[in-house]
Amino acid sequence: MTSSSQGLSHFLQTWWVEFVCAAVIIAVVPLVAGYIILLKRKLLTDLLERLGPKQVGLDGLRQLIADSFRLLMKRDIVPRDADMFVFWLAPIVTMAAAVTSLGALYCGPGFRVARDINIGILFVLGVSSLGFLGIILAGWATNKQSVRFSAMRSTAQFITYELAGGLAIVSALLLCGTLKIHAIVEAQAAQHVWFIFLAPAGFFMYLIAAIFGTNRGPFDPPEAEAGPVASSVPEYSGFRWSLYFLGEYANMIVVASIAATLFLGGWLRPFPNVYWLNWLDFLPGPLIVAVGAFCLRRAGKQPSKIQTWSLWTVAVVCFVAAIIVLVPWISAPLRVALPGLNGAFWFLSKISIYLYIFMWLRSTLPCFRFDELLHLGWYILIPLAIVNIFSVAVAMWLESDFGYRWLAMIITNVFILAAAIFLAHLNDKRAAAASSVEPETSDSYAG
Amino acid sequence: MLDSILFYLFAGIAVLSAGLMITRRNSIHSAIFLITTLLATAVIFLQLRAEFLFVAQILLYAGGIMVLFIFVIVMVRLDVAPRKIRFRPQKFVAGLVAAVLGLEVAVILLLADKLPGAGLFIPKIEDAEKLPPNSEELAKGLFSNYLLPFEIVSVLLLVAMVGAVVMAKNKKRTDEP
Secondary structure, three states: OOOOOOOHHHHHHHHHHHHHHHHHHHHHHHHHHHHHHHHHHHHHHHHOOOOOOOOOOHHHOOHHHHHHHHHHHOOOOOOOOOOHHHHHHHHHHHHHHHHHHHHOOOEOOOEOOOOOOOOHHHHHHHHHHHHHHHHHHHHHHOOOHHHHHHHHHHHHHHHHHHHHHHHHHHHHHHHHOOOOHHHHHHHHHHOOOOHHHHOHHHHHHHHHHHHHHOOOOOOOHHHHOOOOOOOOOOOOOHHHHHHHHHHHHHHHHHHHHHHHHHHOOOOOOOOOOOHHHHHHHHOHHHHHHHHHHHHHHHHOOOOOHHHHHHHHHHHHHHHHHHHHHHHHHHOHHHHHHHHHHHHHHHHHHHHHHHHHHHHHHHHHOOOOOHHHHHHHHHHHHHHHHHHHHHHHHHHHHHHHHHOOHHHHHHHHHHHHHHHHHHHHHHHHHHHHHHHHHOOOHHHOOOO | OHHHHHHHHHHHHHHHHHHHHHHOOOHHHHHHHHHHHHHHHHHHHHHOOOHHHHHHHHHHHHHHHHHHHHHHHHHHOOOOHHHHOOOOOOHHHHHHHHHHHHHHHHHHHHHOOOOOOOOOOOOOOOOHHHOOOHHHHHHHHHHHHOHHHHHHHHHHHHHHHHHHHHHHHHHHHHHOO
């Protein structure tokens, strides 16, 4: 810690990375979250064979900016019976929790806000779970029965995520034996394997739980169902509502980062210990240059001037980024920055792939009913996650005593698979029994 | 200096919101100020390098228990109840208890060295970097020295959980027919 003798300049010298990263998180994450929304819309239209946002800007690139202006200029509607203080506070809580939890994450070995705190991953989980206070407070503040219902259902769903996701994460934490984010990634480098290959069940359970927790499809009854109302915060409009929206997408980035750090090797490139794949370290620079060149080629063929300009801007941004990435190769004193930049590239790629899987699942699978969803969480995911913890522990014991690492892992994973099939079978029997006895009860939440 | 500024800032927030928590009529407002108190206390834990306590405070108390509190307040509509029930303000008893407690704290703070005993024990300040990792030390303590109490507590919690389930089931049975 800084003591009184150190001046402001020294303070800034020691902490400038943290300040820059904090500024980047606060300033850029909402923008990125906005563009993830646009990307989601594009992807959904692609997968569902529609056209989607194409009119505003180049292929709808300015759609986000148009949307945010619309949201900002909308009339701020406050329900008459609302408790103003809580109504005002609730969206801020959601957004602040999501942004704060991003602060403890590492994006590449150098880019972070919080200095290697001992309990990094728990901090991220804990603070992001505070965000849900925002939704239940909103449900209370608007003072309407239907809104209370939807807020309570959202909260029930989120608690399921917290438990199931938390237990699923423990399997990876057992394997690395630490809660420090930096040390988790280093453990994966030292053990020459990403933890998704050692504990695949944990990864997939966290994936399901994360979709729970961020209200994405197929687990999005708060959004999709017409039962109470079609959103968890239906009384909010304009800017307040957009805070919720951004908070939701920032939360998606958070869960993707947790999964990437714990299971997908964080900022490590694929096969970090295979030397003939070292050329992968050169990949980011040329890749960005290629994107820039592609934009430049397409720029001349655009129908309107503003689209040409926007493509040029994208190309220039790409070239500047490429210069930032490539210069450290040429000048030796700047080479220290290289692992950080490469790490950021791989980390962001992993997050993007993870988010792509989210959207893919959403557009492919049919939506769950609310009772089915809670049943999946409480009767299948949570017991399975507990079994998973025990089996990973047994595998680690087998490995340390007998040394057959892969054999132990395969045996335990087969065991988890058997447990999952057993639980699914039980669930099928239960569902069949329920539907044959009382066909009405299973439909209590529909429409 | 930065340390003391941060300490007084967060201690002030904790005390202030604790006071607001008691004086608010509205139970949701009380819950919000209780959360603020818990978070401010958590930051003080972090300053003391008790990272695990810090995160347990956020994860369990602010994130878990308080969500359940608010859940119950919203579900049972506790915020309507105080308007109907008038609490008996037992100002005299409360004032007496507060005075006695305040006197005790004052005696300990002011006269600790003069009274018999070791006086106030202020632990030696260690460099934060040299301390062993907090969560590992806690785990070692819980699973070696204090294993039996730890297990007894876990059994107690299990009993409480089973009891809650049994009570919920009983109620359902009497309601439905």
